Amino acid sequence: xxxxxxxxxxxxxxxxxxxxxxxxxxxxxxxxxxxxxxxxxxxxxxxxxxxxxxxxxxxxxxxxxxxxxxxxxxxxxxxxxxxxxxxxxxxxxxxxxxxxxxxxxxxxxxxxxxxxxxxxxxxxxxxxxxxxxxxxxxxxxxxxxxxxxxxxxxxxxxxxxxxxxxxxxxxxxxxxxxxxxxxxxxxxxxxxxxxxxxxxxxxxxxxxxxxxxxxxxxxxxxxxxxxxxxxxxxxxxxxxxxxxxxxxxxxxxxxxxxxxxxxxxxxxxxxxxxxxxxxxxxxxxxxxxxxxxxxxxxxxxxxxxxxxxxxxxxxxxxxx
Numbered sequence: 001x002x003x004x005x006x007x008x009x010x011x012x013x014x015x016x017x018x019x020x021x022x023x024x025x026x027x028x029x030x031x032x033x034x035x036x037x038x039x040x041x042x043x044x045x046x047x048x049x050x051x052x053x054x055x056x057x058x059x060x061x062x063x064x065x066x067x068x069x070x071x072x073x074x075x076x077x078x079x080x081x082x083x084x085x086x087x088x089x090x091x092x093x094x095x096x097x098x099x100x101x102x103x104x105x106x107x108x109x110x111x112x113x114x115x116x117x118x119x120x121x122x123x124x125x126x127x128x129x130x131x132x133x134x135x136x137x138x139x140x141x142x143x144x145x146x147x148x149x150x151x152x153x154x155x156x157x158x159x160x161x162x163x164x165x166x167x168x169x170x171x172x173x174x175x176x177x178x179x180x181x182x183x184x185x186x187x188x189x190x191x192x193x194x195x196x197x198x199x200x201x202x203x204x205x206x207x208x209x210x211x212x213x214x215x216x217x218x219x220x221x222x223x224x225x226x227x228x229x230x231x232x233x234x235x236x237x238x239x240x241x242x243x244x245x246x247x248x249x250x251x252x253x254x255x256x257x258x259x260x261x262x263x264x265x266x267x268x269x270x271x272x273x274x275x276x277x278x279x280x281x282x283x284x285x286x287x288x289x290x291x292x293x294x295x296x297x298x299x300x301x302x303x304x305x306x307x308x309x310x311x312x313x314x315x316x317x318x319x320x
Contacts (some may be wrong), residue, residue, distance in 0.1 A: 021102040030077040031147040031171025038079040045164040055151040062088040106178040118187040236281040243286035257292035
């Protein structure tokens with residue numbers, strides 16, 4: 001797929017004409033106002049962005065890039081890099097499935113660039129829908145079975161493209177050539193903070209009774225407790241007026257490993273594709289403190305009959 005712009009440039013035209021589904025070429029051309037020609041580190045930033053895009057699209061399938069050639073054309077003030085991708089699919093994958101995957105990765109990367117530079121709203125849901133349609137169009141969902149990228153993975157790829165753009169002047173030209181199409185980056189369009197794309201999310205507030213295991217009591221008096229629920233570690237804020245006030249008054253002994261049966265309010269943040277981005281907990285009521293079993297056979301019932309250990313260990317005095 002050689003465009004009219006490559007005619008008369010025998011070296012570059014020959015390069016693009018030899019592309020297969022495994023190949024792509026990154027071309028950077030200095031603008032008229034640029035004092036120097038594109039340098040290799042600048043093109044390497046483009047390679048990193050392509051790599052991030054392919055990895056996001058490939059899911060659990062390993063992707064590796066190898067540099068086939070680097071071509072510098074002084075007269076055109078350009079530097080081009082020819083890359084070849086190796087996808088290590090699972091054993092037993094058919095050649096047709098591998099070909100579908102390569103087409104999907106190339107077209108998906110071009111779709112990311114087109115959305116990034118052409119979408120008026122920058123809604124991740126629109127990009128994910130475009131990628132979903134590409135997966136259907138290349139039959140990749142019935143052969144290679146990649147997991148379509150999450151919003152976080154896509155934002156990581158978009159952030160890599162922004163870093164690559166920052167290496168160039170707005171008057172430079174950057175193009176990507178594949179056997180499945182080509183695209184030109186709009187270097188004048190930047191997304192200053194790609195993470196804000198995840199802020200277009202849904203926040204849902206819940207209240208529930210939950211049991212947390214205490215990993216570290218709040219010895220600092222910040223009202224933030226390091227807790228664990230299942231395999232999830234979290235920091236929960238405790239409102240005043242709960243049973244934990246006795247802990248701060250040194251009237252209640254709570255140690256690591258004890259459990260708290262609480263009533264909590266928690267906020268769940270969902271991304272545009274309904275994935276859970278984060279959860280924040282606030283303890284509003286302590287229903288019960290569940291002591292962990294102690295070594296040495298000390299009966300749990302005796303804890304209330306013996307002097308309480310201070311919740312805030314004091315330093316030894318200098319005279320001791």
